[in-house]
Amino acid sequence: MQTPAPVDYARATSVEHALELLERLGPESRLIAGGHSLLPMMRIRLAQPECVIDINGLTDLDYVRVEGGDLCIGAMTRHSTVLASPVVGEHYAIFHEAERQIADPPVRNRGTVGGSFCQADPAEDLAAVGSAVKANLVLRSSQGTRTVPAREFHAGPYETVLGDAEMLTEVRVPIRPGSASAYDKVKRKVGDWAAAAAGAYVVLRDGVVADVGIGLTAVGAPHFCAEEAEAYLVGKTPTDEHLLEAGRLAAQACTPRADQRGPVAYKVHLASELTQRVLRRSVERAEGRS
Amino acid sequence: MQVKMTVNGTEVSGEIEPRLLLVHFVRNHLGLTGTHWGCDTSQCGTCVLLLDGEPVKSCTVLTAMADGHEVRTVEGLEVDGRLDPVQEGFMQEHGLQCGFCTPGMMLTARWLLDNDPDPDDHTIREAISGQLCRCTGYENIVRAVRWAAEHGGEEQAEREPQESSQEVQA
Numbered sequence: 329m330q331t332p333a334p335v336d337y338a339r340a341t342s343v344e345h346a347l348e349l350l351e352r353l354g355p356e357s358r359l360i361a362g363g364h365s366l367l368p369m370m371r372i373r374l375a376q377p378e379c380v381i382d383i384n385g386l387t388d389l390d391y392v393r394v395e396g397g398d399l400c401i402g403a404m405t406r407h408s409t410v411l412a413s414p415v416v417g418e419h420y421a422i423f424h425e426a427e428r429q430i431a432d433p434p435v436r437n438r439g440t441v442g443g444s445f446c447q448a449d450p451a452e453d454l455a456a457v458g459s460a461v462k463a464n465l466v467l468r469s470s471q472g473t474r475t476v477p478a479r480e481f482h483a484g485p486y487e488t489v490l491g492d493a494e495m496l497t498e499v500r501v502p503i504r505p506g507s508a509s510a511y512d513k514v515k516r517k518v519g520d521w522a523a524a525a526a527g528a529y530v531v532l533r534d535g536v537v538a539d540v541g542i543g544l545t546a547v548g549a550p551h552f553c554a555e556e557a558e559a560y561l562v563g564k565t566p567t568d569e570h571l572l573e574a575g576r577l578a579a580q581a582c583t584p585r586a587d588q589r590g591p592v593a594y595k596v597h598l599a600s601e602l603t604q605r606v607l608r609r610s611v612e613r614a615e616g617r618s
Numbered sequence: 619m620q621v622k623m624t625v626n627g628t629e630v631s632g633e634i635e636p637r638l639l640l641v642h643f644v645r646n647h648l649g650l651t652g653t654h655w656g657c658d659t660s661q662c663g664t665c666v667l668l669l670d671g672e673p674v675k676s677c678t679v680l681t682a683m684a685d686g687h688e689v690r691t692v693e694g695l696e697v698d699g700r701l702d703p704v705q706e707g708f709m710q711e712h713g714l715q716c717g718f719c720t721p722g723m724m725l726t727a728r729w730l731l732d733n734d735p736d737p738d739d740h741t742i743r744e745a746i747s748g749q750l751c752r753c754t755g756y757e758n759i760v761r762a763v764r765w766a767a768e769h770g771g772e773e774q775a776e777r778e779p780q781e782s783s784q785e786v787q788a
Contacts, residue, residue: 330658337619337636337682360683367639367678368660380636382683408672432748434666434673434726518747519661 403442
């Protein structure tokens with residue numbers, strides 16, 4: 329039987345209250361949202377916080393809306409809510425295609441967008457999505473609010489740039505008129521982490537790639553993105569040959585580790601192949617829109 | 619710490635350690651052992667119950683997090699001696715063999731039919747995709763949910779009393 333170590337419990341009633349509790353209880357306290365990353369780690373004692381601060385009552389952070397040209401997703405929005413949101417689908421199919429493959433339905437009913445980013449798992453799907461679409465993350469502390477690009481949010485496996493008494497409150501994605509996006513993942517079974525996964529968005533102008541973002545997860549891509557491949561594609565026509573080269577460049581930047589989900593060569597191959605697939609699908613969708 | 623919640627329509631309370639997982643509160647403190655406890659790692663889904671009406675894996679929820687909320691377990695499916703159409707469907711279509719996954723499967727089915735009274739096979743399979751069954755190959759579970767959908771699955775509260783389960787079984 330796996331049971332967390334003894335822990336204290338506090339329930340936050342507002343963002344301000346949560347921040348106050350974080351300050352008062354110190355760095356050994358942890359916010360708990362859906363708990364589907366933190367509790368498994370607590371059960372096997374990889375995590376032993378002194379206190380968990382329950383933020384499930386912060387329903388004012390549970391929203392999807394368009395504001396100031398951004399698609400805004402509150403940190404307490406459940407995966408199932410994102411998956412069911414027509415607004416998300418209208419602007420960024422990549423979120424729906426990723427969410428459909430995150431864990432399984434009961435887990436998606438509890439797990440949150442904010443929790444996924446903050447867990448900073450090296451195989452996290454939303455980390456790749458956030459990097460692909462160049463999202464901005466809104467962080468709050470008692471000192472105020474700051475915005476950090478998703479590509480700078482993760483400091484390493486299970487590490488973020490969040491301060492001890494700081495919390496992620498919102499994910500903002502610039503809405504790019506004419507853009508289209510896609511996500512693809514290879515996994516062994518429902519609920520599994522990715523062996524590899526990739527996401528992308530493209531904006532075409534006169535048949536040429538005007539803007540592009542590529543995200544990868546589980547393959548050791550720096551900051552979950554593929555900047556060289558992006559730079560290569562801008563200004564080019566999205567031909568198979570150019571997409572192949574973009575896939576090659578994306579895979580070249582990856583440093584996957586062999587594990588039960590496959591050897592290194594397989595994952596490098598997947599990084600290239602999945603990058604091409606999501607780019608191709610994004611291009612087809614963008615062409616369909618124009 | 620003290621917790622209070624509504625379980626199957628009844629208010630319950632208990633003195634618990636904050637680290638107590640909901641599955642153990644339901645089974646050990648309330649004696650509702652219909653909720654099964656399986657893999658302990660949020661993989662198998664046998665501990666699924668409804669929290670505020672939604673299927674969740676109760677081995678990955680702290681009891682404290684359910685304080686003030688509403689829980690429904692398999693024991694709450696039957697009302698006044700009348701089985702839920704989902705339960706009848708599992709009997710009619712032989713939706714179980716060993717029965718270990720059944721409570722979680724039935725609660726997810728209940729939730730699905732409440733939200734989508736006429737789900738197709740794909741939708742049913744998607745809904746139960748986080749829950750393992752090692753006996754049925756899922757075929758009979760899907761049929762059982764379809765049976766419930768076709769026999770007033772969405773109208774549990776309004777249904778007329780039906781013949782007893784023993785007769786259905788025979």
